[in-house]
Amino acid sequence: MRLLRMLLPVGAAVFVASGAGFAAANGDHRAREWAAGCLGCHQPVGGTIPRLHRQSRDELVTKFRAYRDGRQSGTVMPQLAKGYTDAQIDAIAAWFATAPAR
């Protein structure tokens, strides 16, 4: 894992150069940054505000889309979910599914 992370900057540079491949699973700094945007509220320990860490990718995508599409009620999340693209939702969910706890 550590070796993989070391390789990421180089890999990311190559992907940027080649355009669309940036979001590939192995070098995705965008996913890391987008996911970081959730951590202000959703800390790894969970509690009153549920954790996103260690939930499956499918489960997170399903929940997020349910908020976005009005099938799941809530306070803040139905409003925030409408602001994210499908690509962002997928990348964020994938990141949390395998995220280190820090």
Add this chain to the structure above:
Amino acid sequence: MMNRARRRIVAAAGLLPFAALAGCATPRTSVARANVVVVGGGYGGATAARYAALWGGDAVRVTLVERDAAFVSCPLSNLVLGGSKSLADITRPYALLARHGVQVVHDTATAIDVERRRVRLARGDDLPYDRLILSPGIDFFFDRIKGLASEEARAQFPHAWQAGPQTAALRRQLEAMRDGGVFAISIPRSPYRCPPGPYERACQAAWYFQRTKPRSKVLVLDGNEEVQSKKALFMKAWSEDYKGIVEYRPDCVLTEVDAKTRTARFEIADDVRADVLNVIPPHGAGAIARNAGVITVNDQWCEVDFLTFESKKVPRVHVLGDAIQVAPLMPKSGHMANQHGKVAAAAVLAALAGQPPNPEPVLNNTCYSYINDREAVHVASVHQYDPKQQTYLTVPGSGGLSVAKSAREGDYGLAWAQSIWADMLG
């Protein structure tokens, strides 16, 4: 620390030549790290420092310069004024940041040499930087209000718009006020730090008066033509929960205060005499931003490239939080500063590695205001980067407000605070 394979990789990514150019002290056993210096340990700066260290790993040395010994949160500080929270409840140490690879220097940055790329400290040595992140918060234009320049006047009319001793001072004045007294809050013209904050403050004071000195009044003297945030929710609270206690007056642009008679004077509106007068003066980016030469708008705010938060004026200096010239509908909030901090940290690391920044940053904002000691309302928004306009735009149909105040959202607000403090401080 750094093995041979890693050195090769860092070099390939462009960090090594960069760090060598910077001329920073080279540890004997390792390659030179790039120096990232963050000035200001609030919601923006502490977050940027932590994430720069987390994501930068061995490639960077992250130093946070912070004047105060502990972090005191502006969000929730109105509850200290209302008496349902203490200053200790909203105070957190900086000590945990060291565990996350951030060196915290408790000192005041007095000057920035943008040519030699050094931060001058009041007590210690200069700090060299490869990239500087300024999260300077705000400083006040006291001289724009006649009668407010002297130390005595400022002590008599606390702003409490930076949490800490100012919060305690205003709380003491509210406690000492007679029953039947008038507490007036003067709000500057937008944009100002924390758009809903003054209105939440009115609710908290009213909640306190209702229970302890019920004949007292809260007068909201707004320098704007209407309530700037969560308008319907606050108006409802004032007309129902705090009927007869809170009075709202728009278009009250403060021009003068008279310490002897405790009188506020305005551009047009009638004079107001108050027992306790809370003046939130007009303000702009903190003084160190002025010294660095990054203030570019109205002598007040700092324009930045929204992909990187790098100053539009001074290269290698990034600016965060309330100090920036905001994008449309972007609030000057602690939550937003935390979001800025992450985008800036990632962009700084990318720049040091010779890589482009994330081309699609997205920011969110969630802000709770307390109507009383336990019920809150929120406003939320999502801000996607628009490459054509090179700014952040809110997504149509996203974001919004609470339907009504609730204890559930009061619980979420407290949980939000615990989360974001852990996110920024460890």
